[in-house]
Amino acid sequence: MKKIHWGVVLAGVAVGLAALILTAMGNPANMGFCIACFLRDIAGACGMHSAAKVQYVRPEIIGLVLGAFIMSVAGKEFRARAGSSPATRFVLGTVVMVGALAFLGCPLRMVLRLGGGDLNALVGLVGFFIGILIGVACLKRGFSLKRSYEVGAAEGGVLPSVMAALLILVLAVPTLFKFSEAGPGSMRAPFWIALVIALVVGALAQKSRLCMVGGLRDAVMLGDFHLLYGFAAIFVVTVIGNLAMDRFHLGFALQPVAHSAHLWNLLGMVLAGWGSVLLGGCPLRQLILAAQGNGDSAVTVFGMIVGAALAHNFGLAGNPDSKNEAGQLVVGGISNAGKVAVIAGLVVLLVIALWNMPKKEAAK
Amino acid sequence: MIDARGYSCPMPVVMVQNEVKKGAPDTLEVLVDSQTCVENVTRFAEKQGYRVACASEGGDFRLTLKK
Numbered sequence: 001m002k003k004i005h006w007g008v009v010l011a012g013v014a015v016g017l018a019a020l021i022l023t024a025m026g027n028p029a030n031m032g033f034c035i036a037c038f039l040r041d042i043a044g045a046c047g048m049h050s051a052a053k054v055q056y057v058r059p060e061i062i063g064l065v066l067g068a069f070i071m072s073v074a075g076k077e078f079r080a081r082a083g084s085s086p087a088t089r090f091v092l093g094t095v096v097m098v099g100a101l102a103f104l105g106c107p108l109r110m111v112l113r114l115g116g117g118d119l120n121a122l123v124g125l126v127g128f129f130i131g132i133l134i135g136v137a138c139l140k141r142g143f144s145l146k147r148s149y150e151v152g153a154a155e156g157g158v159l160p161s162v163m164a165a166l167l168i169l170v171l172a173v174p175t176l177f178k179f180s181e182a183g184p185g186s187m188r189a190p191f192w193i194a195l196v197i198a199l200v201v202g203a204l205a206q207k208s209r210l211c212m213v214g215g216l217r218d219a220v221m222l223g224d225f226h227l228l229y230g231f232a233a234i235f236v237v238t239v240i241g242n243l244a245m246d247r248f249h250l251g252f253a254l255q256p257v258a259h260s261a262h263l264w265n266l267l268g269m270v271l272a273g274w275g276s277v278l279l280g281g282c283p284l285r286q287l288i289l290a291a292q293g294n295g296d297s298a299v300t301v302f303g304m305i306v307g308a309a310l311a312h313n314f315g316l317a318g319n320p321d322s323k324n325e326a327g328q329l330v331v332g333g334i335s336n337a338g339k340v341a342v343i344a345g346l347v348v349l350l351v352i353a354l355w356n357m358p359k360k361e362a363a364k
Numbered sequence: 365m366i367d368a369r370g371y372s373c374p375m376p377v378v379m380v381q382n383e384v385k386k387g388a389p390d391t392l393e394v395l396v397d398s399q400t401c402v403e404n405v406t407r408f409a410e411k412q413g414y415r416v417a418c419a420s421e422g423g424d425f426r427l428t429l430k431k
Binding site: 075077079081084139140144145147148149150209211214217218221222223224226280281289294296 | 369370371372373374375377378381397398399400403404407408411423
């Protein structure tokens with residue numbers, strides 16, 4: 001293995017270990033990290049939706065952004081840029097979030113779920129791969145959200161500033177926010193431990209360019225498996241860790257914060273994978289890029305937060321499997337509104353893809 | 365010369381890939397504006413048999429690819 005791969009492997013190992021520690025210390029099972037779920041929790045904590053079970057100011061998100069920001073400044077990689085189709089990116093962020101919440105997890109949590117034996121995530125991975133193949137086909141036909149441009153440093157510092165403000169506010173005036181008393185939002189690793197772990201992971205993710213969608217995209221499109229090593233490292237570490245802690249449960253039904261409605265797991269991740277390729281990176285990568293000065297990625301993150309709020313206000317997000325009073329399995333899934341939203345999301349991605357491909361005359 | 369400044373991942377590599385597909389020139393210059401793009405283009409170019417030299421120009425990077 002070339003030396004260049006060790007950085008991304010180390011980052012993958014760190015993410016896997018961090019996820020195991022956070023889960024052991026209180027986060028929901030197979031949810032040491034989940035960018036979609038945690039942005040959704042933050043949206044809920046700020047009152048943007050009223051799903052009482054998923055409201056918490058997740059220090060993991062704050063830590064990831066601030067850790068990546070500090071590392072990018074220290075490494076002289078912070079560079080304020082913006083202007084690459086920001087409104088389109090906002091919509092893409094919203095759509096990716098609808099897909100991820102239909103599946104109940106971002107691409108990173110998909111890998112963590114796989115590492116816990118959740119076979120629904122394997123279905124999600126198939127969908128994710130299909131989405132990436134569609135996205136790669138778009139790129140090969142010339143899809144582009146065009147160039148970004150140099151902007152003032154303040155523009156590049158928007159997301160780190162927002163996260164720093166959120167940190168100060170949650171510490172100084174916690175009563176401003178809503179905190180779940182039951183459900184996934186109530187399951188939390190200790191605040192400071194989660195924050196410190198996320199700072200480290202954010203810094204490593206910035207340095208290593210770790211990206212879930214980039215791994216598969218580059219492998220398919222360029223024969224470049226570099227980022228895929230990180231993806232594989234997370235999986236291997238979480239499988240070993242979960243087996244060691246007796247938390248590995250192979251199967252489909254009743255997996256933690258997951259449903260076994262296969263078609264919608266698959267289509268949700270098609271949406272997340274395709275949308276992420278069009279954006280140029282997975283939700284984790286969008287956080288990291290925004291932290292290192294990319295204003296377009298900051299807009300994408302805001303789109304994801306709005307997407308999370310919409311997903312819960314309109315009942316689009318997935319419902320986990322459960323047991324009824326007689327102890328029988330009740331398969332979760334998504335509502336009819338959620339199904340319509342996923343299909344509509346695919347149509348939106350198709351329209352965006354077609355709009356941003358070169359016209360025939362220009363392509364000649 | 366390929367000016368890939370301002371394009372996000374993986375567009376700079378795709379632009380180089382398209383140029384290589386057109387006829388694998390012996391020398392190719394690529395302008396990018398981030399360390400990530402430098403790494404991605406370098407990795408791709410080296411796989412295609414190019415030697416890559418990188419020069420920093422202000423905040424940008426000029427990559428010279430030679431067979």
